[in-house]
Amino acid sequence: MDPILQVEGLHKVYGATVAVEQVSFEVREGEIFGMVGPNGAGKTTTIECLEGLRKPDAGRVRVLGVDPHCEGQNLCLRVGMQLQQSNLPDRMRVWEALDLYASFYLKPADWKELLVELGLEQKRNTPFSKLSGGQKQRLFIALALLPNPQLVFLDELTTGLDPQARHAIWELVRAVRAGGKTVILTTHFMEEAERLCDRVAILDHGRIVALDNPANLIHSLEAEQRVSFSLDDGLSPALEKALSSAGRLEVQGERVTVHGKTDRQLPLVSEVVSLLTGQGTPFRDLRTEQPDLEDVFLSLTGRALRE
Amino acid sequence: MKSLLKMTWMEAKLFLREPVGAFFTLVFPLIMLFIFGFIYGSVPPPPGSDGLGAIDVLIPALSAMVIGITGMMAITITMATYRENGILRRLRTTPVSPLIVMAAQVVVVFVMTALGMLLLVSAGKLFYHVQFDGNALSLLGGFTLGSLSFFGIGFILAGLLPTARTAQIVAMVLLYPMLILSGAAWPRELMPATIQKVSAFIPLTYVVNLLRGLWAGQPWSDHLLDVGVLAGMLVLGVVISAKTFRWE
Ligand SMILES: Nc1ncnc2c1ncn2[C@@H]1O[C@H](COP(=O)(O)OP(=O)(O)OP(=O)(O)O)[C@@H](O)[C@H]1O
Numbered sequence: 285m286d287p288i289l290q291v292e293g294l295h296k297v298y299g300a301t302v303a304v305e306q307v308s309f310e311v312r313e314g315e316i317f318g319m320v321g322p323n324g325a326g327k328t329t330t331i332e333c334l335e336g337l338r339k340p341d342a343g344r345v346r347v348l349g350v351d352p353h354c355e356g357q358n359l360c361l362r363v364g365m366q367l368q369q370s371n372l373p374d375r376m377r378v379w380e381a382l383d384l385y386a387s388f389y390l391k392p393a394d395w396k397e398l399l400v401e402l403g404l405e406q407k408r409n410t411p412f413s414k415l416s417g418g419q420k421q422r423l424f425i426a427l428a429l430l431p432n433p434q435l436v437f438l439d440e441l442t443t444g445l446d447p448q449a450r451h452a453i454w455e456l457v458r459a460v461r462a463g464g465k466t467v468i469l470t471t472h473f474m475e476e477a478e479r480l481c482d483r484v485a486i487l488d489h490g491r492i493v494a495l496d497n498p499a500n501l502i503h504s505l506e507a508e509q510r511v512s513f514s515l516d517d518g519l520s521p522a523l524e525k526a527l528s529s530a531g532r533l534e535v536q537g538e539r540v541t542v543h544g545k546t547d548r549q550l551p552l553v554s555e556v557v558s559l560l561t562g563q564g565t566p567f568r569d570l571r572t573e574q575p576d577l578e579d580v581f582l583s584l585t586g587r588a589l590r591e
Numbered sequence: 592m593k594s595l596l597k598m599t600w601m602e603a604k605l606f607l608r609e610p611v612g613a614f615f616t617l618v619f620p621l622i623m624l625f626i627f628g629f630i631y632g633s634v635p636p637p638p639g640s641d642g643l644g645a646i647d648v649l650i651p652a653l654s655a656m657v658i659g660i661t662g663m664m665a666i667t668i669t670m671a672t673y674r675e676n677g678i679l680r681r682l683r684t685t686p687v688s689p690l691i692v693m694a695a696q697v698v699v700v701f702v703m704t705a706l707g708m709l710l711l712v713s714a715g716k717l718f719y720h721v722q723f724d725g726n727a728l729s730l731l732g733g734f735t736l737g738s739l740s741f742f743g744i745g746f747i748l749a750g751l752l753p754t755a756r757t758a759q760i761v762a763m764v765l766l767y768p769m770l771i772l773s774g775a776a777w778p779r780e781l782m783p784a785t786i787q788k789v790s791a792f793i794p795l796t797y798v799v800n801l802l803r804g805l806w807a808g809q810p811w812s813d814h815l816l817d818v819g820v821l822a823g824m825l826v827l828g829v830v831i832s833a834k835t836f837r838w839e
């Protein structure tokens with residue numbers, strides 16, 4: 285199957301700032317593709333070149349088979365866009381915005397259904413400026429879905445939302461994909477990328493530093509898994525010897541941490557638990573720590589993603 | 592076509608929901624009328640005004656003031672704010688053309704301006720029994736030409752100035768002297784002759800002249816200069832507005 289979107293050698297410069305450099309990737313139909321990276325990594329620049337809102341300095345971009353910069357008019361009928369920075373007039377009500385934007389398309393989706401699907405039914409008469417951050421984002425998703433698009437771009441959809449609102453938005457994005465649409469999104473939350481995306485491109489300083497599905501990215505790290513637990517009776521020499529076979533031990537008072545490698549047959553936790561129960565040792569507060577995309581970013585760039 | 596209608600209707604609602612804009616277009620001119628009515632209501636006709644009373648001259652002049660306010664303030668502020676706040680940015684991602692965005696503004700602001708004038712004329716008739724010697728259709732024609740030629744200035748200012756704030760300030764700085772010098776807010780006959788000469792360089796002057804003439808029943812042929820200047824502004828306005836329009 286042909287990819288729905290192709291980028292090759294995308295390059296964009298603002299004065300002396302190189303915003304995007306040699307970015308290439310493909311997006312397949314039906315996937316949720318994510319771009320993650322810190323502030324200024326070039327996510328918005330990239331996505332807006334794909335949307336036809338900015339002109340690349342070099343590189344080849346094909347979206348649904350056309351060049352977005354030259355055929356923007358044609359494309360905006362088949363693509364939905366949510367921009368990182370955009371607005372509606374303060375006094376425009378929710379239903380009025382949907383009604384107005386629906387009139388721009390020949391065969392728009394039914395906005396009354398979208399209102400219900402996105403949980404905005406209660407807010408239909410609320411002016412835009414009186415909506416919460418999450419409600420505004422829902423409205424922008426609804427506007428992006430109005431053209432019945434094949435492909436939806438979502439730029440920093442959940443920035444500024446509380447965790448609960450963020451999870452609700454993730455559900456909506458999954459529902460959009462389940463409706464047969466392809467989604468391209470940007471975020472600077474690694475957890476969001478990990479939980480939501482089928483494939484993730486990690487951007488830093490305008491370049492893609494890694495691109496794969498989240499599980500592979502994490503696996504490729506070969507980062508250690510950790511299991512820690514507390515022992516009331518202390519660590520007996522026999523137990524210490526047995527646990528050492530699973531990984532390096534670290535003992536702090538009654539707290540024991542086992543550092544294991546990722547390339548193992550069994551998960552570290554099941555190995556540790558079977559060793560403990562095999563010896564009949566009582567333990568409590570068992571905790572496991574898996575490496576996540578955050579660690580991947582750290583190991584690729586040597587910096588933590590969080591500001 | 593459907594989007595133009597919807598957009599126009601939406602913009603009309605938004606215009607009326609914005610108290611400042613509605614005040615300056617609909618209420619402020621009436622306040623001016625009553626103030627001048629209070630001062631000049633009984634003063635004999637100024638020289639050179641064809642025997643018309645001060646208030647009779649004032650109604651078309653104040654109508655020109657409404658045109659100045661809506662053309663230079665309402666359009667400038669709305670368009671510059673829409674751009675600065677990213678409202679145009681959101682519209683840009685849809686198939687809607689800039690032409691529709693601008694046309695909806697023109698229709699709404701024109702209707703509001705006309706409403707402002709209608710209120711003025713009604714108040715004048717009701718409270719001051721103003722004398723109208725012209726032809727209503729002809730006056731409407733002049734009013735339309737004057738309005739449309741001024742709207743271009745608003746679009747151009749909004750397109751050229753970087754932020755909504757600067758657009759608003761520049762529009763105000765241009766508008767206030769224009770209102771005084773053109774005789775829109777203040778009978779020109781009451782000003783010194785030297786200042787009256789300056790008014791030839793003020794675009795709004797031509798709206799005042801045309802409307803006052805049509806109001807007094809003078810034929811269009813007496814106002815070829817006014818019509819020429821305004822038509823020129825209209826054409827330039829359309830061309831430059833289209834060139835200076837920016838989504839962001
Ligand atoms: N219009 C512009 N003019 C000049 N420089 C720009 C412009 N847009 C972006 N940049 C620069 O390009 C770089 C990439 O910006 P971009 O907005 O693409 O980053 P981002 O990954 O979307 O960041 P964020 O997470 O903050 O949204 C930054 O250094 C930014 O300062």
Ligand SMILES: [Mg+2]
Pocket residue numbers: 327328329368439440
């Ligand atoms: Mg961004």
